[in-house]
Amino acid sequence: MSKEKSFTDQLWDFFCSLKLAIIILILLATTSIIGTVIEQNKSPQEYMQSYGMSESTYKALDALQVFDMYHSYWFLSLMGLFAVNLICCSIKRLPRIIKIVREPILVADDGLFRTFPNKGEVVTTGTVESVRDKVVALLGNKFATPVVTEEDGKIYLFSQKGALSRFSVYVTHSSILIIFLGAMIGNVWGYKAYVNIVEGQSISEVWSRAGQVPIPIGFELRCDDFEVTYYEGGSRPKDFTSDLVVLENGKEILKKTIEVNDPLSYKGLTFYQSSYGPAGDPVYRFRVKHRKSGETVTVRGAQGKHLKLPGGSDLIPMGYAESYQSFGPAAQVNIDSGDHAHGTPFIVFKNYPQFDEKRGGAYAISLIDVQQSYYTGLQVAKDPGVWVVWLGCLLIVLGSCSAFFFSHRRIWVSIQPLDKGIGVKLGGNAHRNQPAFALYFDELKKEFDDTLSS
Amino acid sequence: MTSSLLFNITTVAYFAAMVVFIVFLTAKNKAIGFFAILVCWVGFIANTGAIGMRWVEAYAMGYEQAPLSNLYESVVFFSWSILLIYLIFDLKYKQRAIGAFVIPFAFGGMIWAQWSLDATIAPLVPALQSNWLTYHVITCFIGYAAFAMACGVSIMYLIKINKEEKSAEGSPIGGILGMFPSSKVLDDLNYKAIMVGFPMLTLGIITGAAWANYAWGTYWSWDPKETWSLIVWFIYAAFLHARFTRGWVGRRVAWLSIFGFAATIFCYLGVNLVLSGLHSYGG
Numbered sequence: 001m002s003k004e005k006s007f008t009d010q011l012w013d014f015f016c017s018l019k020l021a022i023i024i025l026i027l028l029a030t031t032s033i034i035g036t037v038i039e040q041n042k043s044p045q046e047y048m049q050s051y052g053m054s055e056s057t058y059k060a061l062d063a064l065q066v067f068d069m070y071h072s073y074w075f076l077s078l079m080g081l082f083a084v085n086l087i088c089c090s091i092k093r094l095p096r097i098i099k100i101v102r103e104p105i106l107v108a109d110d111g112l113f114r115t116f117p118n119k120g121e122v123v124t125t126g127t128v129e130s131v132r133d134k135v136v137a138l139l140g141n142k143f144a145t146p147v148v149t150e151e152d153g154k155i156y157l158f159s160q161k162g163a164l165s166r167f168s169v170y171v172t173h174s175s176i177l178i179i180f181l182g183a184m185i186g187n188v189w190g191y192k193a194y195v196n197i198v199e200g201q202s203i204s205e206v207w208s209r210a211g212q213v214p215i216p217i218g219f220e221l222r223c224d225d226f227e228v229t230y231y232e233g234g235s236r237p238k239d240f241t242s243d244l245v246v247l248e249n250g251k252e253i254l255k256k257t258i259e260v261n262d263p264l265s266y267k268g269l270t271f272y273q274s275s276y277g278p279a280g281d282p283v284y285r286f287r288v289k290h291r292k293s294g295e296t297v298t299v300r301g302a303q304g305k306h307l308k309l310p311g312g313s314d315l316i317p318m319g320y321a322e323s324y325q326s327f328g329p330a331a332q333v334n335i336d337s338g339d340h341a342h343g344t345p346f347i348v349f350k351n352y353p354q355f356d357e358k359r360g361g362a363y364a365i366s367l368i369d370v371q372q373s374y375y376t377g378l379q380v381a382k383d384p385g386v387w388v389v390w391l392g393c394l395l396i397v398l399g400s401c402s403a404f405f406f407s408h409r410r411i412w413v414s415i416q417p418l419d420k421g422i423g424v425k426l427g428g429n430a431h432r433n434q435p436a437f438a439l440y441f442d443e444l445k446k447e448f449d450d451t452l453s454s
Numbered sequence: 455m456t457s458s459l460l461f462n463i464t465t466v467a468y469f470a471a472m473v474v475f476i477v478f479l480t481a482k483n484k485a486i487g488f489f490a491i492l493v494c495w496v497g498f499i500a501n502t503g504a505i506g507m508r509w510v511e512a513y514a515m516g517y518e519q520a521p522l523s524n525l526y527e528s529v530v531f532f533s534w535s536i537l538l539i540y541l542i543f544d545l546k547y548k549q550r551a552i553g554a555f556v557i558p559f560a561f562g563g564m565i566w567a568q569w570s571l572d573a574t575i576a577p578l579v580p581a582l583q584s585n586w587l588t589y590h591v592i593t594c595f596i597g598y599a600a601f602a603m604a605c606g607v608s609i610m611y612l613i614k615i616n617k618e619e620k621s622a623e624g625s626p627i628g629g630i631l632g633m634f635p636s637s638k639v640l641d642d643l644n645y646k647a648i649m650v651g652f653p654m655l656t657l658g659i660i661t662g663a664a665w666a667n668y669a670w671g672t673y674w675s676w677d678p679k680e681t682w683s684l685i686v687w688f689i690y691a692a693f694l695h696a697r698f699t700r701g702w703v704g705r706r707v708a709w710l711s712i713f714g715f716a717a718t719i720f721c722y723l724g725v726n727l728v729l730s731g732l733h734s735y736g737g
C-alpha cells in the first residue's frame with residue numbers, strides 16, 4: 001500500500017482544513033477593505049474624475065470587478081469556498097462527536113486515567129459494593145447520576161454533563177449557512193423598487209431599481225396626505241409622514257400613517273418613507289379689493305397663471321415663502337394691467353391683510369393661503385428570505401453563547417480492591433474552559449475525601 | 455447639577471485613577487490599589503450620572519432621544535462602557551494592575567470629547583429616530599469596550615513575557631512588572647475579554663442589520679461601516695478559531711488582539727473621519 005493519498009482525499013482534506021478556514025476569514029477581511037476605500041457602483045466618469053484614474057486603469061480595475069466587488073465573481077467565490085469549507089469541516093467531525101456523545105467510554109482503565117488533566121486517588125475501607133453505593137450517591141448528588149459497569153471484580157462509574165453543548169458549534173456554523181441561504185432566497189425571489197405617489201392619487205405598480213421596469217403589485221396603494229414637520233423654531237425636519245391606504249378591488253383594506261423608521265407591510269411587500277417633493281405648481285388664493293369700485297373678490301390659481309381681477313387687470317402669483325423674514329407666509333405677486341406691461345413685483349402677506357392697503361395701487365391684495373401638493377417617495381422591498389436570515393441570526397447568537405458558556409464535562413471513577421482497603425480513582429475532563437473545570441474538580445475531590453474517609 | 459459638571463468630574467476621576475494606578479504599581483501597596491479602584495468607581499458613577507443628566511436635559515428641550523445621538527455622546531458612552539467592563543472584570547478576577555493599561559483608553563476618550571468635540575444637544579434627524587439605535591449602539595459599544603480591555607491586557611502580556619523569558623527560571627520578577635499578573639493570567643484574561651466582546655459585536659451587527667431592514671428594507675448594503683464591522687468580526691473569529699482549534703496562545707494571539715482593536719477603532723472612528731457612508735452622523 002502506498003502512503004500517497006489519492007487526489008480526492010487530498011481535495012477533501014483541503015476543504016476540511018481549519019487552516020483554510022482561518023486563511024479564508026483573513027482573506028475575506030482584507031479584500032472587503034477594497035470596497036470601503038473605493039466607492040461602489042459609480043459611473044465611469046466619476047471614477048476617472050474623482051479618483052484621477054486613467055481610462056486604462058479604469059478598464060483594468062473594472063475587469064477585476066472592483067467597482068461592484070461585493071457582487072463580483074471572485075468575492076462570491078470566496079464566500080462559496082467559505083460555505084463549502086464550513087460544510088466539509090462539519091461533515092468530517094460530526095460522526096466523531098456523535099460517537100463521543102452516544103457511546104461514551106464507560107470503563108476508564110489505567111491508560112485512560114493517565115490522560116486525564118484532573119485526577120485524584122483515595123484509599124478507603126469497606127467493601128467494593130459499599131464504596132460503590134457511597135460514590136454513586138455522591139456523584140448523583142453533586143454532579144450527575146453515573147452509569148455503573150462491573151468487570152473482573154472492579155467497578156467503573158461514568159457520569160457526564162452538558163454533552164449537548166458539543167453540538168453548539170454546529171448550531172453556530174450552520175447558522176452562517178442559513179444566513180447565506182436567506183440572502184440567496186432574497187436575491188432570487190425578492191426585489192428592491194421605488195414608487196412616487198402624488199397626494200390623493202394611487203398606484204398599482206412599482207419601479208424596479210435594477211431594471212427600471214414596472215412591477216405590478218396586485219393591489220392599489222393610495223397616498224392621502226404627505227407632511228413634513230419641523231422642530232420648533234428651526235428648519236430641522238422632525239418627521240416625514242405619509243397617510244397610506246391599501247385598496248383591493250376599490251375597497252379600503254388597510255390604513256397606516258408611515259414615517260421614517262416605521263414602514264407599511266402588506267402581502268410580502270414593505271413600503272418605506274424615503275423621499276418627497278412638490279407635485280405640480282402651488283395653488284394660491286388671494287383676497288383682492290378693487291379700490292375704485294370697492295368690490296372685494298377671492299381669486300384662486302396656480303403659480304404663473306393670470307388671474308382675472310375686476311377692472312380688467314390680471315394678478316400673477318410668482319412665488320411664495322413659508323416664512324418671509326419674521327412676517328409669516330408671504331407671496332410674491334405682480335399685476336398685469338392689461339397692456340402686457342408688468343409692473344414691479346411686490347410681496348403680500350397672510351398674517352397682515354391690511355399691509356397692502358399702504359402700497360396705494362389700484363388693488364389691495366392679501367394672501368389667503370397657498371396649497372402645494374406633494375408626492376411621497378417610497379422605497380419598496382420584497383424579501384421572502386429575510387425570515388431565514390433572522391432565524392440564522394438567532395441561531396448564531398444562541399449557538400455562540402452556548403459554545404462559550406457550556407462545556408461537556410465528564411467524570412470517571414474506578415473502584416477496586418487493593419491489598420489493604422479499597423482504592424478509588426477519580427478523573428475528569430471538560431472539552432472547553434478547562435481552568436473553570438479544574439476548580440470544580442478540586443471541590444469534588446474534597447467531597448470524595450470527606451465522604452470516603454468518614 | 456448639570457451633565458457638563460458631571461462630565462468634568464468624570465474626566466478628572468479617570469485621570470486621577472490613572473495616576474493612582476501608576477503609584478500603585480511603583481509603591482506595590484495594596485491599599486493604594488484599592489484606592490485606585492475606588493476612584494474608578496467614583497468616575498464611573500459620575501459618568502453614569504452625566505449620561506443620565508444629558509438624557510433629562512434633552513427631554514427638557516423637547517427631544518425624546520437617548521443620549522447616543524452624536525460623536526460626543528458616543529465617545530463618552532464608549533468611556534463608560536470601558537469602565538463597566540473593567541469594573542466587572544475587577545470584581546470577578548481582582549487583577550488590579552490591569553487598570554493602568556485600560557483606564558487610559560477611557561480617559562483618552564473623555565479628554566478628546568471634552569476638548570474637541572461638539573457637545574451641543576441637537577435633535578435627531580428622522581432617519582435616526584428609532585429604538586433600534588439604542589440597542590445597536592449599546593451592544594456595539596460593550597463589544598468595543600471588551601476589545602479595548604483585551605488590547606490593554608495584551609500589551610501588558612507582551613511586556614511581561616519578555617521579562618519572564620529573560621529572567622532566570624523560577625526567580626520572581628521584581629519591580630513594576632512584579633505587580634503585573636502572570637503572563638498566563640494575562641493570556642487568559644485576553645481570551646475572556648474577547649469572549650465577552652465577540653458575542654456583543656455579533657449582537658451589534660445583528661441589531662444594526664435589523665434596524666436597517668426596518669428602516670430601509672435592506673439588512674445589508676455593504677456600507678463602509680457595516681463592512682468594517684464585519685472585518686472586525688472576521689478578525690476576532692479568526693482569533694477564536696486559532697485559539698480553540700489550533701492552540702494558539704501567547705504572543706501571537708496578543709498581537710492579534712492588539713491588531714483587532716486597531717481595526718475596531720478604525721471601524722468606530724476611521725470610517726467616519728476617512729471614508730464616507732450612511733453612518734456619517736458620528737462624524
Ligand code: HEM
Nearest residue numbers: 018021024082085086089169172400403432691695698699
Ligand atoms: C470557514 C468557516 C469555518 C470553519 C471551517 C470553522 C470550523 C470550526 C471548527 C472545526 C471548530 C472546532 C470545533 C470543536 O472544537 O469541536 C470551530 C469552532 C468554533 N467556530 Fe468555527 N468555523 C468557521 C467559521 C466560523 C465563523 C465565521 C464563526 C463565527 C461565529 C465560527 C464560530 C466558532 C466558534 C464560536 C467555535 C468554538 C466552538 C468550540 O469551542 O468548540 N466559526 N470552528
